Structures are given as structure tokens and as C-alpha cells.
Amino acid sequence: MKPSISEILEHCSKQSGTNAKVEVLLKYQSEPLKAILYYTLDPRPVFNLPKGAPPYKPNEFPDQHGRLYTEVRKIQMFLTNGGNPNLHPIKREQLFIQMLEGVDPKDALLLIGMKDKKLPYKGITANVVNTAFPGLIADKE
Secondary structure, eight states, rough: EEEEEEEHHHHHHTTOOOHHHHHHHHHHEEEEEEEHHHHHSSOOOOOOOOOSOOOOOOOOOOOOOOHHHHGGGGGGGGGGSSSSTTTTTHHHHHHHHHHHSSOOOHHHHHHHHHHTTOOOSSSOOOOHHHSTTTHHHHHHH
16 A cells, blocks of 8 residues: 555655655655645745644544545645636635545645645755755745
């Protein structure tokens, strides 16, 4: 069974040294993983959502740990630059809450951290990500 994105990042954060972290990222590389890292660590994507955790009920159903892989494609609708500018702010927040409630609870925390540009796992930096996936993260301006 494929590990969830939060499980991969948690495993990666427990490694010591850049090379070990890069090895984990390369072992589990996927477009959804790269997208989460890009949206979190790159300064260019800006989220059109309020800071902090919205009121949501964490998912209690088992076997939801792979759901974020398919939900990642919806993330662009929450961006100010590239999202749906005609989407009413309340509807945008409702859709984000629905996404949080549909994924594994650890992935929901990852999404909240992504939105706020704070990866909830230590030691996974833009430098580590760019070593694994060159050019994925832009330099901070």
C-alpha cells in the first residue's frame, strides 16, 4: 500500500542529513508530493484563504490516507494567482473545509500548513526539495 503524503514527509523529516531526506523524497516521488511541496515552500503561489485552521471535523473513516493524491488537483482553486477569481470567498472556504474533511487527518493538517506556508515537518527545506527535484522551488525574493 502506498504511504500517504503526510507519512512520506514525516518519514523524511526523521532522517538526518540532506542526502537521507533527498533519498526518501526520490523514493516516493510523485506529482502530488511535488505539488504539495511546491505550494508550501515556493513563495509564488498565494492562497486566497484566511490564515489558520478553519472549523472542520477531522475524517474518522479508515483507509483515507491515499485520498490526498487525487485531491491535489483541486488546490489551484484556492490560489489568488491562478485560481478561480469569480469563486465567492465563502464558497472557496467551504470547498477547502470539504477537502480537509475528506482526507486523512494528518493530510488535513498538512493542507492547513501548506496554505499558511508552514510545513508541519521539521528539516524539509526548499534546499532539500530542490536537491531532490531541481528547480521546483523558486528562490525567495
